[in-house]
Amino acid sequence: MSRIAYFGPQGTFTEQATRALAPEGELVPVETISAALAAVREGTAERACVPVENSVEGPVTATLDGLAGDAPLVAVAEALLPIHFAVLAAPGVEVVRTVASHPHALAQVREWLERNLPEAHTVAAPSTAAAAVAVQRGEYDAAVAAPV
Incomplete structure (x- = not known):
């Protein structure tokens, strides 16, 4: 393996x-x-x-x-992945003031966030999953991530 x-x-x-x-x-x-x-x-x-x-x-x-950079690598396969997002909020959050996610994910849902959470401030995270973990820790109100 x-x-x-x-x-x-x-x-x-x-x-x-x-x-x-x-x-x-x-x-x-x-x-x-x-x-x-x-x-x-x-x-x-x-x-x-x-x-x-x-x-x-x-x-x-x-x-x-x-x-x-560095030593060359060769691409051997490609996966086209359909992307679907969920906005995940911590239990008890009534007002979403901060939304975290990877910058590419935030770009993909920019219009949705502007329409549905216009007051929320977006925060860049290393990945969509890291943003969800940060919400669990109470660092942000919500995350844009893969559906659970």
Whole structure:
């Protein structure tokens, strides 16, 4: 079974893509795209799964930059993942003042947030899943993340 580093933590869309591409693999979540690519270059993972493009924001520059530097890596598969978001709020939150998520996710739901939560301040998080965890910890009122 091959080890596959992916842009995590658990619950990210990249994890969903990794599971679709390699259902039998040993999935290893890492905190950044560059860490996933470095795991392959260093030999701690045989493969990595990272986002390449977003339908609203375009290319994922962290991935393109990571592929352009250091030892070359070869793309061997592609997953087109339909993205559906949920706005997750902590229990008891009656007024949403802050909404956290990955910048690409915030861009994809920008119009919805403007219509439905016009007073909410958006906050960039390392990933959609990290934003959901931050809501659980009470750091933000809501997160835009994958549906649970």
